[in-house]
Amino acid sequence: MISLQHVSKRFGSDGAPAVADLSMEIEEGETVVLVGPSGCGKTTTMKMINRLIEPTSGSIVVNGTDVLRQDPVQLRRGIGYVIQSIGLLPHRTIAENMATVPRLVGWDDARIHKRVEELTAILELDQELLHRYPGELSGGQRQRVGVARALAVDPPVMLMDEPFGAVDPIVRGRLQEQFLDIQERLKKTVVFVTHDIDEAIKIADRIAILNKGGVIEQYAPPEEILRDPANDFVERFVGSERGLKRLALIKVSEIEVEEGPVVGPSASVEEAIRTIEKHDLGWASVVEDGELLGWVDGAVLEGRREVGEATPRRFSAYVTADSSLRQALDSIVTSRTQVAVVVSEGQRYLGILTLERISREIVS
Numbered sequence: 352m353i354s355l356q357h358v359s360k361r362f363g364s365d366g367a368p369a370v371a372d373l374s375m376e377i378e379e380g381e382t383v384v385l386v387g388p389s390g391c392g393k394t395t396t397m398k399m400i401n402r403l404i405e406p407t408s409g410s411i412v413v414n415g416t417d418v419l420r421q422d423p424v425q426l427r428r429g430i431g432y433v434i435q436s437i438g439l440l441p442h443r444t445i446a447e448n449m450a451t452v453p454r455l456v457g458w459d460d461a462r463i464h465k466r467v468e469e470l471t472a473i474l475e476l477d478q479e480l481l482h483r484y485p486g487e488l489s490g491g492q493r494q495r496v497g498v499a500r501a502l503a504v505d506p507p508v509m510l511m512d513e514p515f516g517a518v519d520p521i522v523r524g525r526l527q528e529q530f531l532d533i534q535e536r537l538k539k540t541v542v543f544v545t546h547d548i549d550e551a552i553k554i555a556d557r558i559a560i561l562n563k564g565g566v567i568e569q570y571a572p573p574e575e576i577l578r579d580p581a582n583d584f585v586e587r588f589v590g591s592e593r594g595l596k597r598l599a600l601i602k603v604s605e606i607e608v609e610e611g612p613v614v615g616p617s618a619s620v621e622e623a624i625r626t627i628e629k630h631d632l633g634w635a636s637v638v639e640d641g642e643l644l645g646w647v648d649g650a651v652l653e654g655r656r657e658v659g660e661a662t663p664r665r666f667s668a669y670v671t672a673d674s675s676l677r678q679a680l681d682s683i684v685t686s687r688t689q690v691a692v693v694v695s696e697g698q699r700y701l702g703i704l705t706l707e708r709i710s711r712e713i714v715s
Contacts, residue, residue: 352508352540353377353400358409360395360565368407369395370565379507380538384555386548387588392565393544397510400542401430414507428456431501431509431539435516438497439485445496446481452503470499473533491522495529502537511543515550527553548589552577552596560585574600594713595677601712603679604672608693608702613638616659620652634688636700637663643700646688669694672701676712679704 355375361368370392377383385393398404400411402423411418418426439448446467453463471478474495485493494514501509515523515530531554534541545551551558552573559570562584569581577597580586589596612635614623627635627649634648637658645663655661668682670691679691683706693701 352379352414354412356410359407361407368564373565379540381556382534382541382543382554384543384545384551384558385561386545386551386558387561391561391563393561394512396565397512397542397544401427401510428452429506431506433497433501433511433514435513439493441485444482444484448496449499449503451500456504470502474499490518494518494526507540509539509541513545560588598676598680601676603670603674603693608704611636611703614658615639618658620655623652623658638700641699643694643698666692676709680709
């Protein structure tokens with residue numbers, strides 16, 4: 352979808368180039384994140400794709416067309432663009448802001464109204480916000496409107512320049528999750544610039560780690576970069592917690608869970624005690640017809656004949672097959688039982704994850 356070949360940019364005739372001889376390919380439907388230290392050329396590279404910055408040399412092809420042979424205004428109207436400061440027009444309503452590009456390209460009112468309604472649903476915006484002005488919205492709401500405006504004419508390519516950098520960490524996390532959900536459905540080709548390696552790891556299909564002058568030190572999926580950094584620069588940039596960061600990329604469904612200590616309500620207390628002692632965790636899960644009812648220990652079972660005579664204690668936290676191992680690790684360290692219990696819909700018991708099991712993924 353996007354091809355940059357031997358692209359360079361020099362501001363003025365003196366000094367080192369901002370970007371020197373950069374080449375990279377971006378596949379259709381892929382989210383590629385550009386990261387690197389300040390001044391490495393990541394924003395310059397992105398802006399050359401829609402010619403907000405003109406390249407000094409090289410070629411840039413988007414969707415089979417050389418961008419340097421296109422009218423830059425028409426080019427930009429066909430590429431979604433989201434920036435950190437959002438850039439909404441303060442004197443226009445939210446609906447009017449979302450309709451900006453469709454009006455510029457000549458859509459009629461009925462088509463524009465339908466598209467605004469679609470975008471409102473996609474971005475999970477309240478209908479009553481459409482008649483407000485940007486100054487009346489929260490930072491997170493304005494950012495979602497900015498994304499909606501960029502999607503207005505359904506462009507195949509989206510450029511996003513630190514789009515979530517101006518909101519607080521909680522809102523930022525929600526926006527990242529919403530972005531992932533939208534991308535899963537729409538499959539846009541996205542070039543995303545950030546200075547936050549954790550954000551890059553979370554949202555990217557591939558990450559390009561840039562050094563000064565736009566030099567690509569490594570261009571690979573997040574898991575590969577964390578598992579096998581190309582050089583010392585990449586290793587330092589990613590940080591010392593590479594193993595922990597990898598856990599955020601691995602789903603519970605991708606590894607084998609342990610059955611753990613399990614008893615049914617009809618089991619005798621003696622049988623339950625043997626199960627507890629065998630697994631050496633101090634407790635056992637109570638499962639009936641596949642459904643997790645809770646857990647019991649020796650104290651709860653004291654004076655009973657069968658497990659069903661006791662009231663199982665509820666687990667304080669669960670993870671699912673879609674949870675990441677990082678979420679499972681958090682569940683382990685915050686749980687009284689010191690394990691992560693894995694369930695599916697309807698509290699169907701799947702097994703447990705222990706700290707020892709997860710640690711094997713960190714070092715693998």
